[in-house]
Amino acid sequence: MRIGAIEAGGTKFVCGIGNEHGEMEDSISFATEHPDITMPKVISYFKDKQAEAVGIGSFGPINLKPDSPEYGYITTTPKPGWARYPFLEKLRSHFAVPFGWDTDVNAAALGEAVWGAAQGLDSCVYYTIGTGVGIGIYSGGQLVHGLVHPEGGHVPVRRHPEDPFSGMCPFHGDCLEGMASGPAIEARWKMKGHMLPPDHPAWSIEAHYIAQALTGAILMNSPQKVILGGGVMQQHQLFPLIREEVQRNLNGYVHAEEILDRIEEYIVPPGLGAQSGLYGALALGLQALEKNR
Amino acid sequence: MRIGAIEAGGTKFVCGIGNEHGEMEDSISFATEHPDITMPKVISYFKDKQAEAVGIGSFGPINLKPDSPEYGYITTTPKPGWARYPFLEKLRSHFAVPFGWDTDVNAAALGEAVWGAAQGLDSCVYYTIGTGVGIGIYSGGQLVHGLVHPEGGHVPVRRHPEDPFSGMCPFHGDCLEGMASGPAIEARWKMKGHMLPPDHPAWSIEAHYIAQALTGAILMNSPQKVILGGGVMQQHQLFPLIREEVQRNLNGYVHAEEILDRIEEYIVPPGLGAQSGLYGALALGLQALEKNR
Numbered sequence: 001m002r003i004g005a006i007e008a009g010g011t012k013f014v015c016g017i018g019n020e021h022g023e024m025e026d027s028i029s030f031a032t033e034h035p036d037i038t039m040p041k042v043i044s045y046f047k048d049k050q051a052e053a054v055g056i057g058s059f060g061p062i063n064l065k066p067d068s069p070e071y072g073y074i075t076t077t078p079k080p081g082w083a084r085y086p087f088l089e090k091l092r093s094h095f096a097v098p099f100g101w102d103t104d105v106n107a108a109a110l111g112e113a114v115w116g117a118a119q120g121l122d123s124c125v126y127y128t129i130g131t132g133v134g135i136g137i138y139s140g141g142q143l144v145h146g147l148v149h150p151e152g153g154h155v156p157v158r159r160h161p162e163d164p165f166s167g168m169c170p171f172h173g174d175c176l177e178g179m180a181s182g183p184a185i186e187a188r189w190k191m192k193g194h195m196l197p198p199d200h201p202a203w204s205i206e207a208h209y210i211a212q213a214l215t216g217a218i219l220m221n222s223p224q225k226v227i228l229g230g231g232v233m234q235q236h237q238l239f240p241l242i243r244e245e246v247q248r249n250l251n252g253y254v255h256a257e258e259i260l261d262r263i264e265e266y267i268v269p270p271g272l273g274a275q276s277g278l279y280g281a282l283a284l285g286l287q288a289l290e291k292n293r
Numbered sequence: 294m295r296i297g298a299i300e301a302g303g304t305k306f307v308c309g310i311g312n313e314h315g316e317m318e319d320s321i322s323f324a325t326e327h328p329d330i331t332m333p334k335v336i337s338y339f340k341d342k343q344a345e346a347v348g349i350g351s352f353g354p355i356n357l358k359p360d361s362p363e364y365g366y367i368t369t370t371p372k373p374g375w376a377r378y379p380f381l382e383k384l385r386s387h388f389a390v391p392f393g394w395d396t397d398v399n400a401a402a403l404g405e406a407v408w409g410a411a412q413g414l415d416s417c418v419y420y421t422i423g424t425g426v427g428i429g430i431y432s433g434g435q436l437v438h439g440l441v442h443p444e445g446g447h448v449p450v451r452r453h454p455e456d457p458f459s460g461m462c463p464f465h466g467d468c469l470e471g472m473a474s475g476p477a478i479e480a481r482w483k484m485k486g487h488m489l490p491p492d493h494p495a496w497s498i499e500a501h502y503i504a505q506a507l508t509g510a511i512l513m514n515s516p517q518k519v520i521l522g523g524g525v526m527q528q529h530q531l532f533p534l535i536r537e538e539v540q541r542n543l544n545g546y547v548h549a550e551e552i553l554d555r556i557e558e559y560i561v562p563p564g565l566g567a568q569s570g571l572y573g574a575l576a577l578g579l580q581a582l583e584k585n586r
Contacts (some may be wrong), residue, residue: 061548076548123439137514142433146416146515147549154546155509158451171546216448220513221430222439253447253464255354255369256440 003289004051004097005281006042008058008087009104010079011131013038015045018282022115027278032059034081035090043094053292055100055284057107057277058087064102064145072101098292100284104128104277106143106150108229108270109136111280116271118225125223126276127152129210130230133177136280139221153177155216160208162201163188180209182232198237207238211245214267218246218254229270236269243267296582297344297390298574299335301351301380302397303372304424306331308338311575315408320571325352327374328383336387346585348393348577350400350570351380357395357438365394391585393577397421397570399436399443401522401563402429404573409564411518418516419569420446422503423523426470429573432514446470448509453501455494456481473502475525491530500531504538507560511539511547522563529562536560 005024007014009032016027026049030041046054063073072088088101102110109118109126118124118138126136133153137144144150154175165188167174168181178184185193189202196202214226228242243263250259258266270276298317300307302325309320319342323334339347356366365381381394395403402411402419411417411431419429426446430437437443447468458481460467461474471477478486482495489495507519521535536556543552551559563569 135513139432139437139439140435144432144514146432146517147511147551148515148547150513150515151547152509152513155512156451156505156542158449171544172542212449216445216509217513218440219448220428220443220445220510221437222441222443224440249449249465251464254441254444258440 001286001289002049002051003282003285004046004049004054005278005285006054006056007104007107007277007281008032008056009277010059010077013042014278015042016278016282017046017049017051020286022279022282024278024282032079035085036081039090043091046095051095051097051285053098053100053285053289054091054095055107055281055286055288056087056091057102057104057281057284060103061148061151062087062101062103064149098288100281100286100288102143102284103134103136103149105134105136106138107136107280107284108276109138109227109280110143110283111272111276111278112225112227112270113138114283115279116276117227117268119271121224123221123223124225124227125217125221126227126229126270127210127213128230129180129228129232130182133181135217137221137223139223152213152217155213157209157212160205163205176209176213180206180232185232193232193235198235203235203237204241206232207241207245210238211242211249214242214246215249218250218259222254224258226267227270227276228267229274229276233269239267239269294579294582295342295344296575296578297339297342297347298571298578299347299349300397300400300570300574301325301349302570303352303370306335307571308335309571309575310339310342310344313579315572315575317571317575325372328378329374332383336384339388344388344390344578346391346393346578346582347384347388348400348574348579348581349380349384350395350397350574350577353396354441354444355380355394355396357442391581393574393579393581395436395577396427396429396442398427398429400429400573400577401569402431402520402573403436403576404565404569404571405518405520405563406431407576408572409569410520410561412564414517416514416516417518417520418510418514419520419522419563420503420506421523422473422521422525423475426474426523428510430514430516432516445506445510448506450502450505453498456498469502469506473499473525478525486525486528491528496528496530497534499525500534500538503531504535504542507535507539508542511543511552515547517551519560520563520569521560522567522569526562532560532562
């Protein structure tokens with residue numbers, strides 16, 4: 001099988017062609033610009049690839065309701081040209097194959113469940129913590145949708161007692177994204193995160209917010225694995241801080257040895273590194289093909 | 294079809310016999326005592342009922358892992374006699390029929406999805422706010438399980454600025470349950486909730502905590518309906534307060550008319566009143582029968 005994969009991120013697009021074994025034969029990456037510039041590159045990449053299906057993990061919010069006239073659209077992004085953009089329709093007009101369509105973070109959660117850190121499990125939560133904070137949820141062997149799709153990057157968080165920063169989410173001020181995104185770190189410390197030393201107090205404040213969100217996610221959805229990706233999580237000193245704080249927050253309430261005894265295998269970096277989203281898109285393409293057989 | 298239903302609550306048990314159309318022919322209720330007293334009553338009730346399957350929604354935490362030797366057990370409750378109690382095994386030794394088994398709150402969510410306020414939808418979140426705070430999640434047409442099961446009654450919450458109460462959860466102090474359960478209201482105001490007038494400041498503080506938890510649940514799981522049951526929610530003045538505060542918290546971020554324009558149909562009391570759990574147990578029994586065909 002030849003399956004196309006598109007990770008449509010807010011900053012860059014990655015397109016690839018792979019197979020049902022999770023082997024990526026080829027991939028290409030380019031900056032996300034106006035769709036009039038970006039989409040022709042996507043179409044040109046896949047023109048001679050003979051994909052039997054294509055999966056797309058897209059930045060959002062996106063329309064995931066199969067019965068909506070705007071299914072397959074990006075909805076309300078501030079990115080020029082992309083608001084109400086008929087992403088799926090555009091590709092369908094060029095390729096008559098089945099398409100898989102979900103958020104970039106749901107795709108990443110699926111990629112990790114099929115070929116990554118949550119392989120063999122039927123639930124996981126994937127966080128990306130970078131320019132924004134996004135969340136994908138895989139539960140009972142399927143990705144979570146509903147009214148829209150998970151937007152757990154914006155959950156309310158309790159302030160760290162030593163943090164005077166007021167938050168920078170344009171909607172919620174001091175929600176998780178407002179306090180813990182890469183830009184929030186930079187605004188708080190007047191310095192990019194990767195310039196701060198690993199023992200800087202910035203990281204325990206950062207871990208406080210992430211651990212709190214994870215505590216909520218674990219109590220709410222009881223995932224079998226929690227995966228933390230994105231630029232901020234390149235600061236690997238965060239992992240032990242987050243794990244300790246999650247244990248402290250839960251305080252023995254969830255009786256599961258994964259949390260009580262083996263938390264270093266429970267809250268982990270992505271098994272697929274920076275490629276969870278691309279492999280997830282491949283898995284979405286594969287699902288679309290199987291559904292259409 | 295004749296399907297048995299058991300709502301095994303921490304305070305009382307309700308047993309019933311019904312059919313696949315959600316018609317409950319008969320039911321009985323008795324206090325939850327030591328299993329040596331309670332279980333014989335359950336067994337005696339079903340002895341001549343000719344149930345073809347039985348569904349159980351149980352207080353928890355419970356073991357839901359089909360491959361565990363303790364599947365069907367209540368796990369770590371402080372209730373005398375019930376910790377590590379083999380609930381399912383006990384019933385199986387008396388009735389050779391398929392059994393459905395889930396938490397009482399997951400059962401309530403299922404009951405509401407099949408015959409109640411979320412009928413026809415494939416996702417909902419059910420909260421019970423009473424002696425404790427519990428949560429059941431139905432997502433993508435199935436109940437959410439994972440490491441254990443949803444325990445969203447214990448999520449961290451931000452303090453209300455005018456609330457000096459320190460919380461009473463033995464595990465987490467000021468988590469949702471610690472701040473918003475019936476006993477928390479009584480401890481804060483030195484008076485039972487139902488004694489407080491509807492315009493008492495207690496209710497806006499209560500709504501603050503519930504709305505915050507709902508905001509998190511909506512952002513996380515994007516349910517198509519949020520259902521609030523339990524003793525505290527008999528205070529119907531809470532509903533408009535909670536709805537307004539959820540809208541204020543989300544601040545237009547989730548573009549769904551259910552939230553922006555019709556929130557009074559989105560955050561609702563149980564369609565089945567106090568019987569969501571019992572009807573959910575009936576639905577669990579029905580699922581078990583269908584799975585065993």
